[in-house]
Amino acid sequence: MTVARVRDNIARVVWLVCMALALILAIAAFTYALEANENNGLVKLARDLADAFDLGFFDLDNPVKAFEGKNAEVKTALFNYGLASVVYLVIGRVLERVVRP
Template sequence: MASLVWLVAVVCALFLAVGALLVALKANQDNSIVKFVLDGADALDGPFSRDNGIFTFDGKDAATKSALVNWGLAAVAYLVIGKILDRVIRP
């Protein structure tokens, strides 16, 4: 069970990290794979939204900075919480 919890946390963090990378690279959002990853990251971001997240940016490349910072923090949060739960569940 602990391994499954850790795997879910890693997959969530991966979605967020890849989503931030796709935003930074200005990937074609009409592509179905890019849209799938970005939609998944948007669903997982919680209070770390790229639109109304903990950190907001103005000016040039604000959307990119917001996605990198907020989704990066969300990915780290998933990994930390996942590892804590893994240690609590594992005997």
């Protein structure tokens, strides 16, 4: 394999990992929006994974923006996890462009 081909493959992996992390955060946000059963194993898994990959900055316990009033938890989750998803996609695309030859 040439160096260019290896860098191309690494760039694809970086992009796929960032896309997967953004998807996990989006799924977790939708579990709040759909008011999914918190005792469901898949919902719990999605929320636990999102809590692990929220970059510590978009955490729902200490959010970037906390809403108040009706549906505050849903709005806070959608805003913060949505923003974290966008950040992962931007970081992934930038890293992909840096690594790709």
